[in-house]
Amino acid sequence: MTDVQQIKDQIKNELALQNYQDLLQRINTKCFAKCVTKPGTSLSGSEESCLAKCSTMYIESWNLASGTYLKRVQKDGN
Amino acid sequence: MAEEQQRAAFQQQIHQFTDVCWEKCIVNSKVKAGLDRYDEACMTNCVDRFVDASRVIVNVFNQVAQERRQQQQ
Numbered sequence: 001m002t003d004v005q006q007i008k009d010q011i012k013n014e015l016a017l018q019n020y021q022d023l024l025q026r027i028n029t030k031c032f033a034k035c036v037t038k039p040g041t042s043l044s045g046s047e048e049s050c051l052a053k054c055s056t057m058y059i060e061s062w063n064l065a066s067g068t069y070l071k072r073v074q075k076d077g078n
Numbered sequence: 079m080a081e082e083q084q085r086a087a088f089q090q091q092i093h094q095f096t097d098v099c100w101e102k103c104i105v106n107s108k109v110k111a112g113l114d115r116y117d118e119a120c121m122t123n124c125v126d127r128f129v130d131a132s133r134v135i136v137n138v139f140n141q142v143a144q145e146r147r148q149q150q151q
Contacts, residue, residue: 012082019089026093030100034109053109058096060113061104061121065095068125069088 027058099124 035050036043043051103120104113113121 008079008082011079015082015086015089019086022089022093026097030097030105034105050109053111056111057104057109057113057117058100061100061117062092062096064113064118064121065099065125066092068122069092069095069129072126072129 023059023062027055030058031055095125095128098128 031051031054034054035047099121102124104117107114107117
């Protein structure tokens with residue numbers, strides 16, 4: 001493997017990690033707002049289950065936005 | 079490398095769309111195991127209309143900028 005290839009792979013990994021962290025941070029913000037409306041001394045069971053469902057919904061939303069935009073870009077060539 | 083940059087830019091764009099459209103479509107929707115068809119339809123429309131809206135804004139902006147340039151000449 002060449003050095004150039006190694007650097008390329010490294011950049012690829014870092015971008016993937018960055019994307020993952022961006023997604024995680026947004027899920028945290030959105031789902032905390034949606035699920036933990038009145039913070040108590042600890043997370044309740046229902047808050048935890050809400051956070052799990054909300055995370056799934058956010059990831060589904062991300063995938064949907066991605067698919068929709070991809071289709072749009074391919075259609076318009078822009 | 080250009081491809082990686084394009085991918086990163088695309089993903090940033092998707093983060094923005096998801097963020098904006100979540101506020102429009104899902105923020106008041108009931109938390110459940112997954113998106114229902116209303117959520118899905120709203121998300122899809124929201125992304126498409128956001129793209130439409132940004133094009134309208136770019137066009138208006140360019141038009142105003144061009145008029146300014148012509149006035150200055």
